[in-house]
Structures are given as C-alpha cells and as structure tokens.
Amino acid sequence: MLTLTAVLRGSARYDRHGIVRLPLQALSGLGISDGSVVLLRGTRAVGALAVLAPLDCPPGSALCDDLLLSNLGLRDGDTVVVEVAARVEAQRVTVTAAERIARSLEPDVLRAALLGKVVVAGDAVSLKPSELAPPTDFASLRRSLTAWVGAGWTTELLH
Numbered sequence: 001m002l003t004l005t006a007v008l009r010g011s012a013r014y015d016r017h018g019i020v021r022l023p024l025q026a027l028s029g030l031g032i033s034d035g036s037v038v039l040l041r042g043t044r045a046v047g048a049l050a051v052l053a054p055l056d057c058p059p060g061s062a063l064c065d066d067l068l069l070s071n072l073g074l075r076d077g078d079t080v081v082v083e084v085a086a087r088v089e090a091q092r093v094t095v096t097a098a099e100r101i102a103r104s105l106e107p108d109v110l111r112a113a114l115l116g117k118v119v120v121a122g123d124a125v126s127l128k129p130s131e132l133a134p135p136t137d138f139a140s141l142r143r144s145l146t147a148w149v150g151a152g153w154t155t156e157l158l159h
Helices: 024-030 066-072 099-104 107-114 138-149 151-155
Strands: 002-008 019-022 036-041 045-052 061-064 079-084
Touching: 002 024, 002 066, 019 024, 024 036, 024 045, 024 079, 036 066, 045 066, 061 066, 061 079
Parallel strands: 002 061, 019 045
Antiparallel strands: 002 079, 019 061, 036 045, 036 079
16 A cells, blocks of 8 residues: 555546556555556545556656546545555446436447446546557447537546
8 A cells, every 4th residue: 555646647548537647666566567456545435547657757646637536535736545456347337427418328338438447436437438448449439429429528427
C-alpha cells in the first residue's frame, strides 16, 4: 500500500477510462506491472487500472483525470491511498443514465463501451471505450455510439 498525491493531469489516450498513471517507483513499490488493477482510496474507494506515468511525473504522484478524482471525492493535491487489487470479472453490471441514453443505447454497445474498465458500485463511468479493453472494433463502436447517443457521447456518464 502506498500513499500518494492525486494530481489532476489529463491524457488524450487515457482520460475517462478509469486509469491512474503511476510513476515506475510506485508500480515497483506495489509489486505490480503496467495494466494491473488497483484500489484507490480517497473519500470513497474506487477501482482503476494502473499504467506507467510519463517520465516527467513527479515522484509520489498519482496522475488522475477529472472523472477519477470525482469518483474518489478528491481534488487536485489531495492524498490518495493506492493498493493492489484482484482482477474480478463482473457477472452483472447495473447502470443508470439519462433517459435519452437509456432509451437508445443497445446492450451490446454498452457492454463493449464498458469492457476493460474497472468499476465499483457508485462510480460514474464514461461511454468512451478503453484501448486497454479486449480486442473490439473501436471504429464500429464509435459509430454506433454516435448514432444512438449523438455527437456528445464522449462526455456522457453512466452511474
């Protein structure tokens, strides 16, 4: 278990995917590798995938996007506890969404958008598909999301 500083720093590749970027020292200290599942503790506990942070990441930092910080109930600069967690595949996930999304989103599209994400009860989750998910046709998924939800689908959240 490590105590780090949560730093708000976006990433075009990883934003809104439930990913925390950790420096190599933190990954090593936890005994994990790139892509491992971790449990983050702020004012609430959140699951995430840990990936290697860029080399300019300050030591002792956990780079988070706005959605991850919000799920944690933290602000930029607050303390976050990071610990190793087991990867457990969900047998069932129940989500809520705005009515226009709930009415229009096909279950297979929703399933594909959630693949590869680590979530716990109470998390807000983006429809943005993760590149770390099992192989899928991302171009087709993006077209489907645009058709069913509209151009703003990348900012829509499920709960």
